[in-house]
Amino acid sequence: QKEVEQDPGPLSVPEGAIVSLNCTYSNSAFQYFMWYRQYSRKGPELLMYTYSSGNKEDGRFTAQVDKSSKYISLFIRDSQPSDSATYLCAMSGSSNTGKLIFGQGTTLQVKP
Amino acid sequence: GAGVSQSPSNKVTEKGKDVELRCDPISGHTALYWYRQSLGQGLEFLIYFQGNSAPDKSGLPSDRFSAERTGGSVSTLTIQRTQQEDSAVYLCASSLGQPYSGNTIYFGEGSWLTVV
Numbered sequence: 217q218k219e220v221e222q223d224p225g226p227l228s229v230p231e232g233a234i235v236s237l238n239c240t241y242s243n244s245a246f247q248y249f250m251w252y253r254q255y256s257r258k259g260p261e262l263l264m265y266t267y268s269s270g271n272k273e274d275g276r277f278t279a280q281v282d283k284s285s286k287y288i289s290l291f292i293r294d295s296q297p298s299d300s301a302t303y304l305c306a307m308s309g310s311s312n313t314g315k316l317i318f319g320q321g322t323t324l325q326v327k328p
Numbered sequence: 329g330a331g332v333s334q335s336p337s338n339k340v341t342e343k344g345k346d347v348e349l350r351c352d353p354i355s356g357h358t359a360l361y362w363y364r365q366s367l368g369q370g371l372e373f374l375i376y377f378q379g380n381s382a383p384d385k386s387g388l389p390s391d392r393f394s395a396e397r398t399g400g401s402v403s404t405l406t407i408q409r410t411q412q413e414d415s416a417v418y419l420c421a422s423s424l425g426q427p428y429s430g431n432t433i434y435f436g437e438g439s440w441l442t443v444v
Contacts, residue, residue, distance in 0.1 A: 220370075261435070265432075314361050314373075315376060315384060318370035321370050
């Protein structure tokens with residue numbers, strides 16, 4: 217079993233829809249949670265960073281962490297065609313390591 | 329300003345050959361990372377350099393893989409006696425400090441390696 221599980225999709229939605237992306241994990245030591253966006257043939261770019269449990273909002277994006285359920289989510293409101301990309305969750309349990317554990321990534325397509 | 333630069337962007341090599349992949353991090357960034365991404369997969373951690381500390385090599389898949397960072401800046405990932413399963417995108421990243429407390433990790437565009 218992988219430490220981090222993420223549905224690879226693909227996920228196809230109409231423009232303007234609310235998108236929900238999710239990851240589950242097994243390591244209860246994880247404290248740092250991130251969402252990255254990766255366009256085709258590009259490197260990942262950080263979208264959201266959350267420490268421990270709770271919600272964080274940035275524009276159209278909201279990240280949620282539920283440590284009791286070992287479940288994290290990324291919500292995208294008013295989705296745009298430019299949001300079409302692969303979304304990767306990443307997490308780590310220690311502030312003294314550069315090792316992030318990534319999910320497989322979910323491919324999202326937002327249709328005009 | 330310049331981002332993380334990687335070279336070559338594409339490399340096709342024959343099985344059994346050695347390859348070197350280069351990474352130029354963002355100027356001033358003390359932390360440098362190598363990850364590997366196979367087709368349709370997430371990123372797999374390979375190695376992490378932080379300042380003058382001993383690198384975290386725990387992700388290197390075999391002794392055919394090695395990496396060094398010279399002068400706290402440029403890094404080279406070397407794969408010896410390449411195998412077809414080494415075919416992947418090798419991503420380098422850097423950050424101003426440890427990857428938490430607001431230190432964003434910036435990724436390069438990757439070196440696409442194909443072993444034939």
